[in-house]
Every structure is written in C-alpha cells, then in structure tokens.
Amino acid sequence: MSDRSEGTAPFPAHLVREDLRDFAGYSSARTSAPGVPASIWLNANESGEASSADPGGANRRYPDPQPPALVEAFADLWATTPGRVVVGRGSDEIIELLVRTLCRPGGDGVVVAPPTFGMYAVSARLHGVPVHEVPQVDDGVRFTVDTGALATRARETGARIVFVASPGNPTGTVVPLRDLAALVEAVADRAVVVVDEAYGEYAEQRSAVALLEEHPTLVVLRTLSKAHGVAGARIGIGLAHPDLATVLRRVQAPYPVPVPVARLGLEALAPAALEATRRRVLQTLRLRDVVVRRLREVPGVRAVYATDANFLLVRSDDPGALLHTLASAGIVVRDLRHQPGLHDALRITVGTADEMTALDTALRETTA
Structure with a gap:
C-alpha cells in the first residue's frame, strides 16, 4: 500500500505496464502474514537451528524485503516519507526495476544522454526495450545535457523513461534544477524522468529530491x-x-536487502557516520582541485573537464601512453576510448591523499 500524503497528486497509472498495474508480486515469508503478532515462525521452511557459521542466528531468518529501520533512515535523510523509498541492490537494481515496470518488452523505450552511465542502456536492452540517444554538447570545457532535446526525443519515440545523470558519469556535469523541472513537466503525460544522483554529495546544487x-x-x-x-x-x-x-516493490525480487547489508546501511546513515562522510567529501574536493592543476601541466593533456563529482574526465593526445605510465606505477584508471566521442579520454577518480601523491609521482614521469 502507498502512504501518499494528503494533497499529493496521483501517479499517472497509464505509465505503468498494463499487465503490472494490478500485479501483486511474490508473497514472501515476511509479507504473507502482515500484522500477525508471531513469536514462532513456521511459514518459510527455514532451518530451525542456527548455522555454525552464524551461531547467534542473526541470519537464520529471511530478511524483511524493505527493512523498516533502513527505510526510515533514508526517509529522514531526505526529509520525505517512507512510502517514497525503495531500497535495492545498488542503484543498478532500481534502474532495472524501473525499466521492467514501465516499459513493455519489445516496445516503449528509454532516452539517454551519452556519454553517460552504461547501465541505463544495458537494462533496457536486456528487456528488449529500444534505447534512444540525445548526445550531450561538448564545448571542450564541460559537457551540457540538452533537456529540451531529451523531451522532444521522448515525445517523438513514445519512450517511457528519460534517464539523466546529475552529476553525470563520466562527464561530471550537473543539470540545473530548473531544467530538470522543465523536462519533467514537458513529458509528464507520457514518461517518467529518472535523475541519477549517485555523485550528488560532491555537487553544490541541492538534490532534485x-x-x-x-x-x-x-x-x-x-x-x-x-x-x-x-x-x-x-x-x-x-x-x-x-x-x-x-x-x-511488488515487481522487485524477494529479499533484496540481506540482514548484514541492512545493518551496515544503518551504520552508514548514523549521525556520526554522516558527519564523517561530509568531511571526506570536503577532503576529496580539495584534492580534486590539486589534481586538476597537476593534470593540466602534463604534456599531451588537452582537456580536464569541469566536474561536480569525485572524478575527472581527461583528454590526451596519447591516452595509451598515459594509461601505460600509470599502470607501470600500479595505478588503474578508467579507459573510455571505447565510448563514442571519447576516443582519447580517461576518467580518473580522486582517491585518498596518499593515492593522489602516488598519482602525482607517476605523472611527473611524463614531464621528466
């Protein structure tokens, strides 16, 4: 059941696949007897005794599909209601769920803005769903997502989902909130807009939440x-x-959040952990500025793109040689040369201070 807030407009049901609108999903051991004040569980064929690998029995029972404490913690973090939160096995699973729920196999479609995160297209193609592209605009300094063109493409193709990463991967591009809002409004009668904020903690712009x-x-x-x-x-x-x-949640496979994972998630969302995350983010941003300056001194590096994430997109006259130099120092970066429009590009993550010192040392080999 949804816990829609009073006054909240309904979600347009016609955007959900017709055959899934009344789909009840799998009735799992943790959802088949709601409200029962049970003390003895004999409905899931679990072992009656704990494993020697888990003598305390913490993992003997199947987990709640959406652990309430974890859902509440996410809702608190984003100042929203638990009914809006769906926890999954990484964002990848949520992407797959959206494609499965909204797009008919062999029909509908998704719109993406390459270069972008590859899982949008992978999930679509695994479901036989067409992928329509609106390439980002590259001015040599930053990439820009053309949200107007995305809306037009969605309407022309009848796509059900528009994926926008903000900050983008591998571009580091942030899409202004006003542009995102305009895009959502432009396609609201026919498509869902999914804003992927995997790197949102590093951006100055507030969340699309x-x-x-x-x-x-x-x-x-x-x-x-x-x-x-x-x-x-x-x-x-x-x-x-x-x-x-x-x-x-009904479409999702049973038990997506294992017990140890839920516990770790709660620990990561505790106040002290969130404060530590904020400190790490600030440190990463400081190191990023230093690495940008260093990379721009490297011979053959033609562009280090503006970014609002914890990585840098770099174009080089000889990306193979740069990859070899770094690999010789034991440093692995992302080779993007297989992606359209990025035949000369690498993506470098901003790591720890020690890792960035090692990167700097390796880069100096190219200027020696």
Whole structure:
C-alpha cells in the first residue's frame, strides 16, 4: 500500500505496464502474514537451528524485503516519507526495476544522454526495450545535457523513461534544477524522468529530491556506494511517488536487502557516520582541485573537464601512453576510448591523499 500524503497528486497509472498495474508480486515469508503478532515462525521452511557459521542466528531468518529501520533512515535523510523509498541492490537494481515496470518488452523505450552511465542502456536492452540517444554538447570545457532535446526525443519515440545523470558519469556535469523541472513537466503525460544522483554529495546544487512533491513522474536515485564509502554492500535507493514505489516493490525480487547489508546501511546513515562522510567529501574536493592543476601541466593533456563529482574526465593526445605510465606505477584508471566521442579520454577518480601523491609521482614521469 502507498502512504501518499494528503494533497499529493496521483501517479499517472497509464505509465505503468498494463499487465503490472494490478500485479501483486511474490508473497514472501515476511509479507504473507502482515500484522500477525508471531513469536514462532513456521511459514518459510527455514532451518530451525542456527548455522555454525552464524551461531547467534542473526541470519537464520529471511530478511524483511524493505527493512523498516533502513527505510526510515533514508526517509529522514531526505526529509520525505517512507512510502517514497525503495531500497535495492545498488542503484543498478532500481534502474532495472524501473525499466521492467514501465516499459513493455519489445516496445516503449528509454532516452539517454551519452556519454553517460552504461547501465541505463544495458537494462533496457536486456528487456528488449529500444534505447534512444540525445548526445550531450561538448564545448571542450564541460559537457551540457540538452533537456529540451531529451523531451522532444521522448515525445517523438513514445519512450517511457528519460534517464539523466546529475552529476553525470563520466562527464561530471550537473543539470540545473530548473531544467530538470522543465523536462519533467514537458513529458509528464507520457514518461517518467529518472535523475541519477549517485555523485550528488560532491555537487553544490541541492538534490532534485526537492522537486518530488510537485512532480509525480520524477524519480531520484541515490546510493551509499560513492561518498558514503560502502560500495561493497550494494545499497541504492529510488525516491519516487508512493504509488510508483508500491509497484516497484511488488515487481522487485524477494529479499533484496540481506540482514548484514541492512545493518551496515544503518551504520552508514548514523549521525556520526554522516558527519564523517561530509568531511571526506570536503577532503576529496580539495584534492580534486590539486589534481586538476597537476593534470593540466602534463604534456599531451588537452582537456580536464569541469566536474561536480569525485572524478575527472581527461583528454590526451596519447591516452595509451598515459594509461601505460600509470599502470607501470600500479595505478588503474578508467579507459573510455571505447565510448563514442571519447576516443582519447580517461576518467580518473580522486582517491585518498596518499593515492593522489602516488598519482602525482607517476605523472611527473611524463614531464621528466
């Protein structure tokens, strides 16, 4: 059930696949007996005894599909209601859920703005859903997402989802909130706009979560994999209209959040951990400025793009040689040469102070 706030406009049901609008989903051991004050659970065929690998029995039972404490913590963090929160196995799962829920296999479609995160297209193609591209504008200093062209393309193709990463990966581009709002309004009768803010902690612009109440067809993705430093736990969330969030949970596979993962997520969202994350972000931004200046001194580096994320997009006259230099020092960066329009580009993550010192030392080899 959704917990739609009084006065919130409904989500347009026609955007959900017709065959899933009344889909109840799998009735799991933790959802099949709601409200029962149970003390003995004999409905899931679990082991009656704890494993020797887990003598305390913390993991003997199947987990709640959406752990209430974790959902509440995310809702508190984003000043929203629990009914808007869908927790998944990283943002990747939320992307897949959205494609599965909104797009008919073999029909509809998604619109993306390359160069961008590859999972949007991967998820679409795995479901037989067409992918329509509106390339970003590259002026040699920064990339710009043409939201007007995205809206036009969505309307021309009948696409059901428009994916916008802000900050973008690998571009580092932030899309202004006013442009995002205009895009959502322009396609509200036919498509959902998904704003992926995986790197949002590093950006000065406030989150698109601020637009959720006024825009039922907006979804915002966030993750604990980047600034929060728990990528190995695979925790991502979708923040959506309660009606859409309800459908996404029904479509989701059972038990998406393991017990140890939920615990780690709660620890990462505790006040002390959030304060530590803010300090790490500030340190990363300081180091990023230093690395930008250093890279611009490297022979053959033609461009270091403006970024609002924890990485840098770099164009080089000889990216292969730069890759080799760094690899010789044990440093792995992202090779982007296979992506359209990025045949000479690398992406470098801003790591720790020690890692950036090692990067600087390796770069000096190119100027020696």
